[in-house]
Amino acid sequence: MPITDELKKTLTDPTPLYALAGAGDLAYEKLREVPGKVEEITSDRRAAQEKASARLQEAQARLxxxxxxxxxxxxxLPTDLKVLQEKAQSFALQQVGRAAELAVRAKEVYDELAERGKVVVDRGRKETAKQIGEKDATFQSKVSAAADGVAETVAPAEKPAAAKPSTAPKPRTAARKSTAGKTSES
Incomplete structure (x- = not known):
């Protein structure tokens, strides 16, 4: 019978109804606050509109x-175009003069760098030629030393052995019959 007791207790327990009533009361309370919130939002909007209007007026005044x-x-501004034209021409001539000065200076720097590069290349060539000469002399001395060493190992009194005739038998070839003397009998 415990199941029926549980079922009876569940059906007679008022707690779910109380929870439902509490939720309804909370909803009613919150709905009563809505008109105040709407009024607050409306007043905030009005204040924002007033600020925006003030800023717009300031921007128009600045404009x-x-x-x-x-x-x-x-x-x-000077209204005489001739004065403006003369000033522009004068400025252009000044800039042309500056450009010419810069071109001359650039040519001088270029020539200086070329001369310096020539000195460096010549110095490098001389050093390379000197190194090649030293290496060539070292190589020549090594070749001479090697040649002297080879000459000492071969005695001058010794002559290379004369080629002896080979005693190996020569391969035999089969004799061919001569067909030149035969005539055809057809």
Whole structure:
């Protein structure tokens, strides 16, 4: 009978109903707070709109100031095009002179580097030729020493043995019959 006791206890336990009632009450409480939150959000939005409007007005004021400065700058520019043209030509001639000076200096540096490189190459060639001469002399002395050593090992009194005739039998070849003397009898 314990199963029926458990079933009876489960069906008569009011705890799930209490939990449901508590959830409903919490939902009602939160829904009552909604109008206050909506009003708060609306007031925040209004404040944000007011800030944005103030910033927009500031930006427009700055734009007007900038336009006034641009207009003032344009009006103060020299209106005489000949003066501007002369200034531009003068500036261009100055730059051409500077470019010519730089070209001359570049040529001088180039020539200096070429001369320096020639000295370095000549020095390298001399050192290489000297090293080759030293190596050649060393090689020649080694060759002479080797030749002297070979000459000493071969006695001058000894003559190479004369070639003796070979005693090996020569291979025999089969004699061929001569067909020149035969005539054909057809």
């Amino acid at each position: 007007v100031e900038a336009q006034a400065k641009v207009t003032e700058t344009v009006t103060t």
